Amino acid sequence: MSPDLAQLRAEALAAIDAAENLDALKGAESQYLGKKGALTALLRSLGTLSAEERPAFGKAVNDAKVDVTTRLEAREEKLSGVALADALEGGPFDPTEPGIPPLVGNLHPITQVTHELVDIFEGMGFSQCDGPEVEFEWFNFDALNIPASHPARDTQDTFWLDDGNCLRTHTSPTQLRAMLKLGAPLRVIVPGRCFRNEAVDATHEHTFYQMEGLMVDRDISVAHLIYVMKTLLREILGKDPKIRLRPGFFPFVEPGFELDVHDPFDSGEDKWLEILPCGMVHPEVLRFGGIDPEEWTGFAFGLGLQRLAMLRYGITDIRDFTGGDRRFLRQFRRA
Numbered sequence: 545m546s547p548d549l550a551q552l553r554a555e556a557l558a559a560i561d562a563a564e565n566l567d568a569l570k571g572a573e574s575q576y577l578g579k580k581g582a583l584t585a586l587l588r589s590l591g592t593l594s595a596e597e598r599p600a601f602g603k604a605v606n607d608a609k610v611d612v613t614t615r616l617e618a619r620e621e622k623l624s625g626v627a628l629a630d631a632l633e634g635g636p637f638d639p640t641e642p643g644i645p646p647l648v649g650n651l652h653p654i655t656q657v658t659h660e661l662v663d664i665f666e667g668m669g670f671s672q673c674d675g676p677e678v679e680f681e682w683f684n685f686d687a688l689n690i691p692a693s694h695p696a697r698d699t700q701d702t703f704w705l706d707d708g709n710c711l712r713t714h715t716s717p718t719q720l721r722a723m724l725k726l727g728a729p730l731r732v733i734v735p736g737r738c739f740r741n742e743a744v745d746a747t748h749e750h751t752f753y754q755m756e757g758l759m760v761d762r763d764i765s766v767a768h769l770i771y772v773m774k775t776l777l778r779e780i781l782g783k784d785p786k787i788r789l790r791p792g793f794f795p796f797v798e799p800g801f802e803l804d805v806h807d808p809f810d811s812g813e814d815k816w817l818e819i820l821p822c823g824m825v826h827p828e829v830l831r832f833g834g835i836d837p838e839e840w841t842g843f844a845f846g847l848g849l850q851r852l853a854m855l856r857y858g859i860t861d862i863r864d865f866t867g868g869d870r871r872f873l874r875q876f877r878r879a
């Protein structure tokens with residue numbers, strides 16, 4: 545290699561290495577390999593050489609060109625990576641910077657409340673059961689002591705299906721399914737989705753969640769019902785609840801109650817809040833469930849899960865639960 549060519553090659557490689565960005569690299573490329581570049585000019589000058597000199601010099605220039613091109617490509621790859629990282633990071637790439645945390649989801653507040661309730665009841669020996677959302681009329685109404693002519697059917701506007709079945713209007717039909725399957729004694733809870741053909745407003749949804757509870761054993765009385773309800777509320781509220789039972793009418797319990805709690809979330813107001821309907825299982829319902837009411841008694845309750853979550857978190861519109869607004873849902877993220 546002639547001294548001129550060797551020097552030109554070294555200069556070109558040094559210029560490439562010194563290029564700090566893609567623009568500078570382009571400049572170096574055109575300086576040496578462009579139409580009017582120094583290496584290109586040397587290649588062009590081959591024609592002026594004698595036939596003996598030409599092959600060796602041509603090979604030397606070509607080798608130098610390959611070296612420069614290879615170095616150029618490597619540098620371009622490196623600088624492109626830096627440019628991409630700069631673009632992504634909005635500044636020079638710092639590999640020691642902590643990464644961008646991934647967007648982690650969280651359980652829906654109703655799911656969280658359900659898990660909590662299931663934990664509390666499992667601690668009291670209840671097991672969790674499930675039932676179908678499309679229910680037979682018999683389970684949803686008749687076996688719960690609500691025959692077709694009964695006015696109580698009107699209070700639960702029902703989505704009827706063409707085949708005569710319905711979307712369950714409450715989780716109570718699972719009381720019957722549990723009794724028929726498990727027999728007495730039993731302790732079950734049934735969290736699940738219910739449906740009513742109701743006008744939707746801030747406190748009513750057409751699709752909502754309840755949790756049914758049923759305990760059947762010997763000599764079960766209202767005292768057991770109160771004990772279990774108070775234990776539940778103590779766990780949820782984190783304090784000893786002041787409760788009262790008012791008469792409530794449901795054909796499948798006798799007596800039936802509305803259970804109210806006094807100022808459950810410490811607002812300082814002297815007011816009672818209706819929390820859950822409950823009562824002693826009607827003997828007729830036990831009979832439908834294949835259980836002898838002379839030998840066994842029981843209590844049942846039906847907790848509205850959205851209503852409970854609304855009270856607990858101060859949510860004023862039930863539609864927020866299904867609105868899909870991530871800002872609402874992300875408030876329930878737990879560390």
Ligand code: FA5
Nearest residue numbers: 714716748749752794821822823844845846847848851
């Ligand atoms: C019942 O559904 C009875 N099955 C409860 C029951 C079970 C009583 C066992 C006695 C023994 P009710 O229709 O009141 O009762 O509904 C119970 C709870 O479900 C209500 O307190 C409320 O919290 C919730 N709920 C009822 N309708 C809706 C609705 N449209 N939107 C949201 N929550 C509702």
